[in-house]
Amino acid sequence: MRTQVAIIGAGPAGLLLGQLLHKHGIDNVILERQTGDYVLSRVRAGVIEQVTQDLLDEAGVGTRMHRDGLVHEGVQICVDGVRHRLSFKELVGKSVMVYGQTELTKDLMDGRAAAGAPTVYSAQDVALHDVLTARPRVSYRAEGKAHELACDFIAGCDGFHGVSRKSVPASAITANERVYPLGWLGILTDTPPVSDELIYVRHPLGFALCSMRSPTRSRYYLQCSLAEDIESWPDERFWEELKPRLDDEARARLVTGPSIEKSIAPLRSFVAEPMRFGALFLAGDAAHIVPPTGAKGLNLAASDVQYLARALVEHYAEKSDAGLDTYSERALKRVWKAERFSWWMTMLLHRISENSFDRNIQLAELDYLFRSQAAATAFAENYVGLPY
Numbered sequence: 374m375r376t377q378v379a380i381i382g383a384g385p386a387g388l389l390l391g392q393l394l395h396k397h398g399i400d401n402v403i404l405e406r407q408t409g410d411y412v413l414s415r416v417r418a419g420v421i422e423q424v425t426q427d428l429l430d431e432a433g434v435g436t437r438m439h440r441d442g443l444v445h446e447g448v449q450i451c452v453d454g455v456r457h458r459l460s461f462k463e464l465v466g467k468s469v470m471v472y473g474q475t476e477l478t479k480d481l482m483d484g485r486a487a488a489g490a491p492t493v494y495s496a497q498d499v500a501l502h503d504v505l506t507a508r509p510r511v512s513y514r515a516e517g518k519a520h521e522l523a524c525d526f527i528a529g530c531d532g533f534h535g536v537s538r539k540s541v542p543a544s545a546i547t548a549n550e551r552v553y554p555l556g557w558l559g560i561l562t563d564t565p566p567v568s569d570e571l572i573y574v575r576h577p578l579g580f581a582l583c584s585m586r587s588p589t590r591s592r593y594y595l596q597c598s599l600a601e602d603i604e605s606w607p608d609e610r611f612w613e614e615l616k617p618r619l620d621d622e623a624r625a626r627l628v629t630g631p632s633i634e635k636s637i638a639p640l641r642s643f644v645a646e647p648m649r650f651g652a653l654f655l656a657g658d659a660a661h662i663v664p665p666t667g668a669k670g671l672n673l674a675a676s677d678v679q680y681l682a683r684a685l686v687e688h689y690a691e692k693s694d695a696g697l698d699t700y701s702e703r704a705l706k707r708v709w710k711a712e713r714f715s716w717w718m719t720m721l722l723h724r725i726s727e728n729s730f731d732r733n734i735q736l737a738e739l740d741y742l743f744r745s746q747a748a749a750t751a752f753a754e755n756y757v758g759l760p761y
């Protein structure tokens with residue numbers, strides 16, 4: 374088989390890239406290790422920046438998001454039982470959309486199916502070959518048979534644990550990493566959210582987040598240790614640990630119920646540099662990871678894809694490689710700013726240190742955020758998403 378762009382991974386990065394390329398008449402094949410149902414069952418991101426929304430519209434898959442998504446014009450931060458609101462609309466004139474990654478993935482999959490673009494699910498043993506030449510190839514197994522896909526370029530959109538980044542010799546890559554000594558224990562419930570907006574909670578017992586997917590479906594997170602075993606977290610224990618961290622109004626409005634999903638995600642900051650190796654271009658979690666505190670992971674995957682799709686269109690339509698040659702540098706500039714913001718929010722809101730100096734710095738920073746128009750504006754500008 375031959376295609377112009379072989380895309381590894383059918384997460385948001387791979388699917389969105391495929392859709393944008395298809396719009397510009399560029400052939401692409403997606404190879405995905407899991408089944409489509411498995412990909413759709415992963416409950417993850419939920420906050421979509423304005424620029425990501427625009428890109429989804431450009432890809433022709435934004436209709437359902439605009440119909441069912443929840444527009445959020447602000448966010449709330451609760452510090453030791455007292456809630457403060459930061460209005461994106463007033464501070465920077467923008468908003469974000471709350472729309473689940475599972476729904477967005479479904480829209481992208483439906484768009485791809487409607488376009489008739491090929492996706493190979495359950496592709497096993499995906500391996501990249503000759504990426505430093507003009508004739509790269511990808512080999513894989515599907516339905517018990519060995520296959521090979523010849524292409525012009527390979528887009529490594531296969532997430533943090535994927536094969537693409539690992540195909541590059543370690544000496545050619547700089548891995549910048551920070552691992553935090555904690556994780557997020559998350560549950561999804563069919564109960565109404567405690568608030569119309571997300572509430573980020575800083576509390577001596579630890580961080581919590583009250584989020585949602587719809588007016589009837591809530592997503593809650595608790596800071597937990599990395600050694601935590603999910604089996605030791607029956608729903609009752611989760612609710613009992615959440616309640617004391619909330620303010621009185623949120624506690625009174627909290628409707629508990631059985632979880633329909635429960636998982637633990639470790640917190641990590643990671644950036645691989647560069648993001649291009651010959652014909653291989655890394656995008657999304659394959660190249661970088663942020664702790665989920667700033668809601669940037671999916672949005673960063675989309676911004677990489679934006680740079681990469683434009684560069685590939687330039688290559689094929691305008692016969693210019695300027696965009697491909699500067700892809701890594703341009704993508705990384707935005708990546709590092711989102712890494713900084715996600716790290717900052719993580720350090721600001723979690724119980725990480727038992728040192729009273731660190732705790733007081735957290736509280737001083739939060740007080741400054743609530744009192745200074747300049748600090749609040751910088752927060753809002755980063756949260757809604759920096760321009761491409």
Ligand SMILES: Cc1cc2nc3c(=O)[nH]c(=O)nc-3n(C[C@H](O)[C@H](O)[C@H](O)COP(=O)(O)OP(=O)(O)OC[C@H]3O[C@@H](n4cnc5c(N)ncnc54)[C@H](O)[C@@H]3O)c2cc1C
Nearest residue numbers: 382384385386406417418419531532657658669670671672
């Ligand atoms: C609990 C949690 C909450 C989050 N909240 C937010 C949020 O609010 N906002 C936000 O923006 N982000 C959030 N994120 C991050 C977001 O989910 C990811 O950044 C996003 O999924 C990245 O998309 P991706 O396509 O790059 O990678 P992935 O979604 O990881 O997709 C990669 C795909 O590649 C496939 N693959 C892997 N290896 C191979 C292989 N060898 N061969 C073929 N295919 C392979 C995988 O099966 C997968 O389908 C959150 C993440 C978590 C865990």
